[in-house]
Amino acid sequence: MVYKLYYWDGIPGRGEFVRLALEEANAEYVDVARRPGGTAEMLKLMSDAGAGTIPFAPPFLIDGDLVIPHVANILFYLGPRLGLAPKDEGMRHVANGLQLTITDFVAEIHDTHHPVGVSLYYEEQKQEALKRSPGFLAERLPKFLGYFERILNQNPTGRQQVLGKVLSYVDLSLFHIVEGLRYAFPNAMRASEGRVPALIALHDAVAARPRIRSYLASDRRLSFNESDIFRNYPELDRQD
Numbered sequence: 001m002v003y004k005l006y007y008w009d010g011i012p013g014r015g016e017f018v019r020l021a022l023e024e025a026n027a028e029y030v031d032v033a034r035r036p037g038g039t040a041e042m043l044k045l046m047s048d049a050g051a052g053t054i055p056f057a058p059p060f061l062i063d064g065d066l067v068i069p070h071v072a073n074i075l076f077y078l079g080p081r082l083g084l085a086p087k088d089e090g091m092r093h094v095a096n097g098l099q100l101t102i103t104d105f106v107a108e109i110h111d112t113h114h115p116v117g118v119s120l121y122y123e124e125q126k127q128e129a130l131k132r133s134p135g136f137l138a139e140r141l142p143k144f145l146g147y148f149e150r151i152l153n154q155n156p157t158g159r160q161q162v163l164g165k166v167l168s169y170v171d172l173s174l175f176h177i178v179e180g181l182r183y184a185f186p187n188a189m190r191a192s193e194g195r196v197p198a199l200i201a202l203h204d205a206v207a208a209r210p211r212i213r214s215y216l217a218s219d220r221r222l223s224f225n226e227s228d229i230f231r232n233y234p235e236l237d238r239q240d
């Protein structure tokens, strides 16, 4: 069965967390909105009950008759099927908890440039963004990064991955978090990375995996840009 991933064309966005898992597993999938007519197909699925449950927002995955929305939920479903989740059921919920923490982190990253309203342009909320971003960089960024650093250091089987002895979708998502933060907040990341060496080592190890390396070099990988969650607005980055 070919998985169908639905996500906005033109940005890595939240779809990237799912793409990385599909790519690492060499799974057969179609990035539907990137094909001609794909965005219209996605919007139709979101507006009528053509195929099961109507998703509220992309990303969502269709596998046969199943329509599965939300990054963490998609990865919870795909993880065991792709060999990217712990075998133990309880530990799969631990993985899901970590992924949901990543979901929260992503929402806060998004809110640095959109602190007032999702339907307003950045320029319409730039003053509020300038107030919000310093607090995010001073408190929330180190708190989230430090949390994942602790999780890595506490793994009794080794700090190369967050859970057990083998790579999981959570590790792939953390790779994307570091990539995105480096794009959005290069100054803040330069100042922070020394405090999270295990997380940076995990990022580098994921980047060096053969399938991920080949995906990153392919045209399936979209570049970060200022329509995405991770946006490079120098005025929102650390200034010293």
Ligand SMILES: N[C@@H](CCC(=O)N[C@@H](CS)C(=O)NCC(=O)O)C(=O)O
Binding pocket: 013, 014, 015, 056, 057, 058, 059, 069, 070, 071, 072, 103
């Ligand atoms: N909790 C959802 C968030 C989904 C989401 O916010 N999707 C964005 C694109 S990244 C969207 O299209 N939102 C439309 C809306 O909220 O109206 C997830 O983790 O997948």
